Amino acid sequence: xxxxxxxxxxxxxxxxxxxxxxxxxxxxxxxxxTPRPDPGAQxxxxxxxxxxxxxxxxxxxxxxxxxxxxxxxxxxRARAAAExxxxxxxxxxxxxxxxxxAKEAAAARARALKPYDGPIPESCAEYSGNRKTxxxxxIDAGFKIDQFPCLDKLWNKESGWNPRAHNNSSxxxxxxxxxxxxxxxxxxxxxxxxxxxQIKWGLGYIKGRYGTPCSAWNHSQNTxxx
Numbered sequence: 001x002x003x004x005x006x007x008x009x010x011x012x013x014x015x016x017x018x019x020x021x022x023x024x025x026x027x028x029x030x031x032x033x034t035p036r037p038d039p040g041a042q043x044x045x046x047x048x049x050x051x052x053x054x055x056x057x058x059x060x061x062x063x064x065x066x067x068x069x070x071x072x073x074x075x076x077r078a079r080a081a082a083e084x085x086x087x088x089x090x091x092x093x094x095x096x097x098x099x100x101x102a103k104e105a106a107a108a109r110a111r112a113l114k115p116y117d118g119p120i121p122e123s124c125a126e127y128s129g130n131r132k133t134x135x136x137x138x139i140d141a142g143f144k145i146d147q148f149p150c151l152d153k154l155w156n157k158e159s160g161w162n163p164r165a166h167n168n169s170s171x172x173x174x175x176x177x178x179x180x181x182x183x184x185x186x187x188x189x190x191x192x193x194x195x196x197x198q199i200k201w202g203l204g205y206i207k208g209r210y211g212t213p214c215s216a217w218n219h220s221q222n223t224x225x226x
Contacts (some may be wrong), residue, residue: 003104120146127152130161130175130195141203143213153214154220155202163195176202 121127123145124135134155135148158177159165166173166181173181174191175198184191184201191197205214209225210216220226 006137012116043094110122118149121148124148133195134161134175134199137199138203138213141200141207143203147213150217151206152216154213154226157220158226160196163193163198174198176204176205178202 006019037046117133121135124132124139127135131152134151137143138151139145152178155161155175158172159175161175163175164173167177167179170179171181174184175195176184178191178198178201181191184198187201187204188194188197191201206213206216206226210219216226
């Protein structure tokens with residue numbers, strides 16, 4: 001029995017060894033067939049990824065710079081537009097002021113030429129006494145009827161159309177208050193009492209110094225005398 005047992009034992013050991021050899025052969029075969037990672041390929045992949053990351057970073061940087069530049073340009077355009085609007089507004093105010101000044105100057109010139117803007121008489125027949133005479137003589141002197149309201153106001157203020165009105169302090173005399181009164185002698189020796197002589201002299205004085213009765217009236221209003 002011991003021999004039989006020894007045979008079985010030897011066979012078992014042989015089977016075990018054979019199985020181990022077969023298994024080892026399969027392992028070695030599998031190990032030879034499985035490809036191992038290539039270190040060079042790993043490095044190349046890392047470099048490629050770095051390059052991609054770098055390019056993406058550069059692209060982002062360019063986009064940021066472009067956005068900043070666009071913001072700067074936008075602010076410049078906004079400032080330029082604001083400055084243009086300010087200058088336009090200033091020019092408009094200046095133009096409006098100049099137009100206003102021109103209108104006021106034109107109105108002043110119009111008042112100087114004709115400060116009276118009331119009703120204009122149709123004829124001298126609307127007046128009586130020395131006023132009617134003065135109106136007729138004014139027309140004969142070459143003035144239009146629209147000047148008579150100014151002459152009426154002027155000489156009404158000076159003398160009330162009274163040929164005997166006399167200012168003792170200044171020596172002014174008559175309807176036009178000539179100073180001195182004897183100036184009117186150039187028209188007639190009856191200058192002291194004759195309204196026609198006084199009016200003719202007064203109209204000549206107004207024409208020579210002021211141009212029109214309305215200009216004389218305007219001067220009188222501004223200074224108190226003519």
